Amino acid sequence: MDLYQLEAFVAVAEERSFSRAALRLHRTQSAVSQTIAKLEDLLGEKVFERSSRDGTLTAAGKVLLEYAEELLNLRERAKEAIAELRSLHEGKLTVAANEFTSLCLLPTLHQYRKMHPGIKIQVQRSLSGDIPRQVLTHQAEFGVISFKPEDEQLNSTIVYRDELVFVVYPGHTLAATEKVSIRDLGNESFVAHNVTSPLRIKVIDAFKKSRIMLHMDVELPTLTSIKEFVRMGNGVAIIPRMCVADELTRGELVAVTVEELRMERTLRLVTRRSATLSHAGAAFVNVCKMMAADPKHRAVFEPEDLGPVRRKAKA
Numbered sequence: 001m002d003l004y005q006l007e008a009f010v011a012v013a014e015e016r017s018f019s020r021a022a023l024r025l026h027r028t029q030s031a032v033s034q035t036i037a038k039l040e041d042l043l044g045e046k047v048f049e050r051s052s053r054d055g056t057l058t059a060a061g062k063v064l065l066e067y068a069e070e071l072l073n074l075r076e077r078a079k080e081a082i083a084e085l086r087s088l089h090e091g092k093l094t095v096a097a098n099e100f101t102s103l104c105l106l107p108t109l110h111q112y113r114k115m116h117p118g119i120k121i122q123v124q125r126s127l128s129g130d131i132p133r134q135v136l137t138h139q140a141e142f143g144v145i146s147f148k149p150e151d152e153q154l155n156s157t158i159v160y161r162d163e164l165v166f167v168v169y170p171g172h173t174l175a176a177t178e179k180v181s182i183r184d185l186g187n188e189s190f191v192a193h194n195v196t197s198p199l200r201i202k203v204i205d206a207f208k209k210s211r212i213m214l215h216m217d218v219e220l221p222t223l224t225s226i227k228e229f230v231r232m233g234n235g236v237a238i239i240p241r242m243c244v245a246d247e248l249t250r251g252e253l254v255a256v257t258v259e260e261l262r263m264e265r266t267l268r269l270v271t272r273r274s275a276t277l278s279h280a281g282a283a284f285v286n287v288c289k290m291m292a293a294d295p296k297h298r299a300v301f302e303p304e305d306l307g308p309v310r311r312k313a314k315a
Contacts, residue, residue, distance in 0.1 A: 124139070161300060
């Protein structure tokens with residue numbers, strides 16, 4: 001089995017067509033078909049359903065795809081690592097993060113860019129639940145997540161602490177109230193993020209525990225759209241404090257304390273346990289440590305003990 005066979009296999013799986021895969025690889029359709037046939041002979045298994053014309057994977061094909069993608073990603077990482085040995089004036093920093101964690105990264109990336117302007121920075125927007133796998137399969141060197149990873153193949157370091165805050169627009173009836181109970185929120189219309197997250201689940205559980213109805217009447221795709229919609233006078237929201245710090249300072253939104261909803265949001269930097277960091281990656285870790293040492297920032301750098309009992313997930 002060689003990498004070209006895997007490359008052809010991944011191309012057909014992603015394009016869901018032998019002809020489109022051939023165009024992508026600058027090969028003839030016959031050549032791609034022959035390559036897949038040789039791969040199947042080597043494996044002793046069919047990887048595509050022959051009764052389907054759209055590149056549908058067999059069970060064996062689905063298993064192979066996971067490992068093929070990892071090997072091809074590793075090939076690209078190897079090329080980049082060798083190329084950047086020349087100096088820190090070249091190379092690439094790849095970080096997988098969701099919308100909120102991307103915002104938290106900005107001060108660190110700003111400092112990193114000042115110190116290493118020649119390094120390309122690529123922050124891949126991802127669903128938080130997908131980030132550990134992206135790190136394990138070499139799609140990103142670092143991941144930033146808000147939950148404690150369980151996979152024994154990962155290292156985790158706490159790099160930022162924030163909190164959720166309940167916000168209303170200035171004209172809202174609760175805007176003049178410094179503190180309320182969750183029981184006072186049963187009639188409120190919440191503007192929520194449409195992506196499930198560990199903290200969203202905790203908020204829902206807090207309402208269930210208090211036996212209070214949670215009305216999520218509007219769901220929007222970004223934190224920016226949520227806070228803007230509330231600022232315009234539509235309902236209320238629970239949002240990370242750093243995301244609304246400017247609006248709170250300007251008086252465009254008002255924070256009201258809800259003791260039952262006071263939740264810390266801890267961000268973690270995760271890497272593969274067995275990984276040797278690239279030069280660009282090692283420099284990024286140094287900048288994270290530098291930011292944590294500066295009291296002006298809310299950054300921390302606390303390597304986390306994940307404990308002896310952890311689940312080993314498939315990469």
